[in-house]
Amino acid sequence: MKEARAMKKNILISPYGGLLLLALILALMPLAVSNDFHYDLLTKICLTATVAVGLNLLVGYAGQVSLGHAAFYGAGAYASAILTSQYNLSPMVALLSAAAGVGVMAWLVGRPILHLKGHYLSMATLGLGVIAAIVLNNEEQLTGGPDGVGLPPLSLFGHELSVFGEYQFAGLTFTGVELWYLLAAAVLVIAVLLALNIIDSPLGRALRALHGSEIAAQVAGVDTAKYKLRVFVISAVYASVAGSLYGHYSGFITPTVASFEHSIELITIVVLGGMASTFGVIIGAAILVLIPQFLTDFQELEMVVFGAILMAVMIFLPRGLLPSVLQRLQRGAQ
Amino acid sequence: MFSEFFQFTFSGITLGAIYALVALGFTLIYNASHVINFAQGEFLMIGGMGTVVLVGTGLPLPAAMVGALVLATVAGILLHRLAIAPARDADVVTLIIITIGASIFLRGLAQFFWGKEYHALPRFSATESLSIGGATLLTQSLWILGIAVVLVVALAMFFSRSKLGKAILATSMNKDAARLAGIKTQVILGVAFGISALLGAAAGLIVTPITFTAYDVGIMLGLKGFVAAAIGGLGSSTGAVVGGLLLGLSEAYTAGYISSDYKDAVPFVIILAILFFLPNGLFGSRAAERV
Amino acid sequence: MSALLSVTNLSKEFGGVHAIEDLSFEVQRGHVHSIIGPNGAGKTTLFNLVTGLYQPSAGAVTLGGRDITGRAPHKLCEMGMARTFQNLQICMNMSALENVMLGRHRHLGSGALAAMLKLPGLRKADRHCREHCRELMTFVGCGDYLDHAASAMPYGALKRLEIARALAAEPDILLLDEPAAGLNATETEALKSVIQKIAGKGITVVLVEHDMKLVMNVSDHLLVISYGRKLAEGTPEQIREHPEVIAAYLGGGTRERQAQEVPA
Ligand SMILES: Nc1ncnc2c1ncn2[C@@H]1O[C@H](COP(=O)(O)OP(=O)(O)O)[C@@H](O)[C@H]1O
Numbered sequence: 001m002k003e004a005r006a007m008k009k010n011i012l013i014s015p016y017g018g019l020l021l022l023a024l025i026l027a028l029m030p031l032a033v034s035n036d037f038h039y040d041l042l043t044k045i046c047l048t049a050t051v052a053v054g055l056n057l058l059v060g061y062a063g064q065v066s067l068g069h070a071a072f073y074g075a076g077a078y079a080s081a082i083l084t085s086q087y088n089l090s091p092m093v094a095l096l097s098a099a100a101g102v103g104v105m106a107w108l109v110g111r112p113i114l115h116l117k118g119h120y121l122s123m124a125t126l127g128l129g130v131i132a133a134i135v136l137n138n139e140e141q142l143t144g145g146p147d148g149v150g151l152p153p154l155s156l157f158g159h160e161l162s163v164f165g166e167y168q169f170a171g172l173t174f175t176g177v178e179l180w181y182l183l184a185a186a187v188l189v190i191a192v193l194l195a196l197n198i199i200d201s202p203l204g205r206a207l208r209a210l211h212g213s214e215i216a217a218q219v220a221g222v223d224t225a226k227y228k229l230r231v232f233v234i235s236a237v238y239a240s241v242a243g244s245l246y247g248h249y250s251g252f253i254t255p256t257v258a259s260f261e262h263s264i265e266l267i268t269i270v271v272l273g274g275m276a277s278t279f280g281v282i283i284g285a286a287i288l289v290l291i292p293q294f295l296t297d298f299q300e301l302e303m304v305v306f307g308a309i310l311m312a313v314m315i316f317l318p319r320g321l322l323p324s325v326l327q328r329l330q331r332g333a334q
Numbered sequence: 335m336f337s338e339f340f341q342f343t344f345s346g347i348t349l350g351a352i353y354a355l356v357a358l359g360f361t362l363i364y365n366a367s368h369v370i371n372f373a374q375g376e377f378l379m380i381g382g383m384g385t386v387v388l389v390g391t392g393l394p395l396p397a398a399m400v401g402a403l404v405l406a407t408v409a410g411i412l413l414h415r416l417a418i419a420p421a422r423d424a425d426v427v428t429l430i431i432i433t434i435g436a437s438i439f440l441r442g443l444a445q446f447f448w449g450k451e452y453h454a455l456p457r458f459s460a461t462e463s464l465s466i467g468g469a470t471l472l473t474q475s476l477w478i479l480g481i482a483v484v485l486v487v488a489l490a491m492f493f494s495r496s497k498l499g500k501a502i503l504a505t506s507m508n509k510d511a512a513r514l515a516g517i518k519t520q521v522i523l524g525v526a527f528g529i530s531a532l533l534g535a536a537a538g539l540i541v542t543p544i545t546f547t548a549y550d551v552g553i554m555l556g557l558k559g560f561v562a563a564a565i566g567g568l569g570s571s572t573g574a575v576v577g578g579l580l581l582g583l584s585e586a587y588t589a590g591y592i593s594s595d596y597k598d599a600v601p602f603v604i605i606l607a608i609l610f611f612l613p614n615g616l617f618g619s620r621a622a623e624r625v
Numbered sequence: 626m627s628a629l630l631s632v633t634n635l636s637k638e639f640g641g642v643h644a645i646e647d648l649s650f651e652v653q654r655g656h657v658h659s660i661i662g663p664n665g666a667g668k669t670t671l672f673n674l675v676t677g678l679y680q681p682s683a684g685a686v687t688l689g690g691r692d693i694t695g696r697a698p699h700k701l702c703e704m705g706m707a708r709t710f711q712n713l714q715i716c717m718n719m720s721a722l723e724n725v726m727l728g729r730h731r732h733l734g735s736g737a738l739a740a741m742l743k744l745p746g747l748r749k750a751d752r753h754c755r756e757h758c759r760e761l762m763t764f765v766g767c768g769d770y771l772d773h774a775a776s777a778m779p780y781g782a783l784k785r786l787e788i789a790r791a792l793a794a795e796p797d798i799l800l801l802d803e804p805a806a807g808l809n810a811t812e813t814e815a816l817k818s819v820i821q822k823i824a825g826k827g828i829t830v831v832l833v834e835h836d837m838k839l840v841m842n843v844s845d846h847l848l849v850i851s852y853g854r855k856l857a858e859g860t861p862e863q864i865r866e867h868p869e870v871i872a873a874y875l876g877g878g879t880r881e882r883q884a885q886e887v888p889a
Pocket residue numbers: 621622623624625639642643644662663664665666667668669670671
């Protein structure tokens with residue numbers, strides 16, 4: 001009896017308890033929001049958070065900085081666009097092919113650059129990201145150039161999922177916007193579950209050791225080059241899947257999805273929310289999606305306020321929002 | 335044929351001189367504090383935009399220039415004082431995000447107070463261009479080269495001759511030892527940021543008569559300066575100048591002979607190629623990591 | 626008796642400084658083989674060369690008869706080599722226990738798919754690993770820190786934690802770089818018995834240490850180096866009598882005293 005209670009408590013404070021809480025919050029969200037606009041924001045938060053959870057494996061846990069991660073997000077989105085509209089693949093097949101392709105691409109570019117250290121790695125990933133954005137802008141025949149390209153609605157098991165549709169399930173009526181939110185939320189929960197599993201495994205320990213002490217990892221038998229490459233590919237696939245989904249959701253993408261600014265936004269989410277904190281980066285994603293909404297009141301001062309908030313948080317809470325807050329709570333409890 | 339080559343070379347060197355100045359700014363801050371300052375490009379913007387705005391208030395051009403340079407230098411010192419110094423123990427990535435926040439902040443201020451329009455400055459000389467061997471040389475290019483050379487030489491003299499310069503060098507080599515020797519390292523670091531901002535603003539100012547300026551020109555210029563600094567091997571001043579010139583030339587040749595669509599990609603292709611063979615850049619240290 | 630580790634004409638230069646110069650010696654299987662020498666003699670560099678962290682300028686290293694010169698550290702780990710560090714290499718972003726579990730890396734499947742899906746086989750292996758590593762922590766005297774973050778542990782405990790991590794790999798040969806530096810007398814005594822127990826399990830130990838009492842107590846064989854070169858070699862008794870060693874190192878040699886006062 002006592003043991004059972006102890007175990008229950010363990011689950012609640014373990015990361016998997018966090019996952020339950022996350023799933024609960026996401027499931028209850030529809031009670032709190034009513035209009036399409038809110039659903040739109042929630043869907044964007046979930047998709048952005050999915051990328052961030054993957055990027056956090058690379059940056060927060062394994063300590064390898066990427067300033068070009070939007071390239072993989074953009075590659076996923078564009079691959080889906082091109083495969084569906086020019087090669088007539090069904091969206092799901094396109095999404096999976098895109099993920100596989102982006103994984104291979106990450107493996108190929110990761111091999112030569114991941115042995116770089118510190119700022120040189122930042123430089124190289126940044127360079128790859130900028131090059132990807134320039135290619136998307138210039139290869140107009142394939143990508144539509146700066147004007148962008150359209151995507152068909154997603155289809156699941158033969159049913160089209162359009163934001164403009166209405167759907168009946170077991171006597172209930174859902175709008176397409178609501179279903180898209182549920183889909184994005186489910187994707188996020190799965191993304192978090194997989195990430196938590198990775199972190200709590202020999203693979204996860206090896207990855208964290210890359211950050212903690214690469215030398216310790218090496219002499220403990222970790223092939224550091226291989227593991228860097230692995231987590232690079234994993235995080236790229238996360239980005240690709242989220243990119244493909246975003247493309248189908250918005251129905252239209254431009255090269256800005258792969259821009260340097262977007263890469264910076266992604267890394268900001270990770271650092272702001274809390275490196276090596278899976279739930280922290282979800283909060284980071286929510287903040288970065290929502291901040292522009294709150295800042296519309298400031299209109300012309302939006303950038304000033306955003307820049308100031310970013311600096312202030314990083315100066316006063318250098319470990320990121322969630323880890324810093326948790327640390328303070330813990331200290332308070334003691 | 336030859337005149338074309340000459341033309342591209344000349345515009346490449348002009349561009350390269352600008353990149354070299356930005357890269358020197360990066361190098362200076364990197365050496366002093368190991369921070370990669372993503373707000374470096376904003377100093378270029380302040381140099382150009384500041385001059386434009388001050389000229390707009392009726393100030394004569396030289397006074398406006400001085401005003402803009404002072405403004406940028408103050409911004410650099412404040413950046414260190416308010417944002418970098420309080421977070422000096424933070425993670426490298428955290429510092430990167432702080433400088434990114436600073437760049438967004440500065441860009442936002444420029445956009446708010448100075449607007450979003452593109453501006454130009456008059457050329458420094460009345461004669462616009464000279465014709466040499468069939469190639470047209472902008473007199474502004476000569477100004478850029480001349481000023482860049484003067485700045486580089488002045489910087490070198492500053493570090494080798496002046497007490498302040500030596501204090502900065504001592505601080506960048508070993509902070510603790512410098513502190514023990516009685517150097518106020520935080521003040522010194524602030525000075526390094528100020529000089530770096532001054533360099534950037536000067537570059538932004540002298541290039542404005544040929545490239546236009548706006549609140550957001552700092553992003554790409556800053557990135558290319560970072561690339562130039564990395565090509566040279568972060569921390570090497572010679573490397574920064576070589577890296578800057580290399581970038582400028584290859585960009586000009588690509589735009590001239592291959593395609594101007596991909597000219598912005600050139601710096602990044604070059605840096606990736608260099609890092610592939612030399613993971614610490616051209617002039618970076620290759621010492622074995624101590625265990 | 627056969628040589629497990631053999632070093633032949635090994636040299637390492639750092640921009641003109643000969644940290645190791647033309648050094649040759651053998652470590653017998655099952656021995657506790659100590660390497661002593663003043664600070665800066667090249668002991669740590671030697672470890673770094675043997676464990677693949679540095680590439681030698683010249684010479685060769687073999688392990689169990691196989692040439693391992695310049696082989697990557699993780700490959701050497703898979704061949705049964707483990708080590709600790711004079712300047713700690715602890716992952717401060719992990720718990721103490723996880724640091725030790727990292728040491729078992731070579732015994733655990735680490736496939737990405739198995740990890741993502743938390744397959745039962747992996748889960749079970751990981752649970753065993755956790756139990757085993759807790760025991761190892763207790764064995765080296767870190768039993769008080771089973772649930773601690775590595776960053777919350779004192780220096781002495783971290784030194785022992787490194788030994789536990791090295792043991793977790795189940796090595797054939799264990800290299801310890803100044804394990805007693807910074808430990809007090811009781812801790813050093815405990816360390817002595819840990820080393821003896823490790824040797825008792827048949828693990829070959831190569832020990833770099835300044836504490837002569839400890840060294841003389843646990844060693845089967847000693848190698849004395851100075852300025853990267855071999856000064857003397859032999860049993861503890863032979864070394865104690867060795868005129869050159871006495872002159873240069875043991876007999877009130879100033880460098881040794883310095884070395885003991887400044888545990889770098
Ligand atoms: N990575 C390195 N780069 C340059 N010199 C080094 C490096 N590692 C060690 N050395 C030099 O090699 C010599 C031997 O050092 P070390 O092996 O640490 O000695 P010990 O462990 O015996 O005290 C010293 O002169 C040291 O400065």
